[in-house]
Amino acid sequence: MTILIPATAPLAAAKSSSGSSFTLIIILVLVFGLFYFLMIRPQRNRQRQVMQVQNAVVPGQRVRTTSGMYGTVTAVDDGDVVVEIAAGVEVRYLKRAIMEVLSDAPVNGTGSTGSTTDGTGNGTFPAAGEAGAQSTQSTAEADAAHDGQAAEK
Numbered sequence: 335m336t337i338l339i340p341a342t343a344p345l346a347a348a349k350s351s352s353g354s355s356f357t358l359i360i361i362l363v364l365v366f367g368l369f370y371f372l373m374i375r376p377q378r379n380r381q382r383q384v385m386q387v388q389n390a391v392v393p394g395q396r397v398r399t400t401s402g403m404y405g406t407v408t409a410v411d412d413g414d415v416v417v418e419i420a421a422g423v424e425v426r427y428l429k430r431a432i433m434e435v436l437s438d439a440p441v442n443g444t445g446s447t448g449s450t451t452d453g454t455g456n457g458t459f460p461a462a463g464e465a466g467a468q469s470t471q472s473t474a475e476a477d478a479a480h481d482g483q484a485a486e487k
Contacts, residue, residue: 388429391415396436399427404436 391397395407397417405417408424415432418424 384433387435388432391429391432391435398433398436399431400433401431 391407391410393407393409396404397407397415398404399417403417403419403425405419405425407415408418409416410429413429414426415429416424416426
């Protein structure tokens with residue numbers, strides 16, 4: 335009887351190690367499949383959508399670049415776009431630098447497109463022609479306030 339125990343012991347050990355390696359392979363496949371569906375596939379879909387937006391850019395659209403610059407597309411070349419970021423200031427970007435095309439929906443129900451939401455829900459930004467006027471006005475007010483304080487002294 336002692337002869338049978340050593341003969342069956344290696345077979346039992348072989349069966350348990352092959353079962354655990356099969357389980358390990360199944361777990362690795364499941365982890366990779368989970369990783370693919372939670373990480374890789376959604377990222378590919380986002381990249382595909384961004385490529386479609388970048389290829390569909392036409393002059394007149396308001397855009398936001400990857401660097402955070404807002405402007406209006408004035409011209410589109412093969413791989414480049416010309417974006418007007420202020421009145422008379424045009425910058426050339428690669429199409430890949432366009433992050434999103436912004437909608438020109440009316441703000442406050444007035445029918446005016448003076449401001450447009452930035453797409454993130456964090457607020458609004460002025461239309462291209464208004465940015466300079468607002469900053470000039472606030473600078474003039476600050477200068478007048480400073481002059482008034484200097485006169486009082």
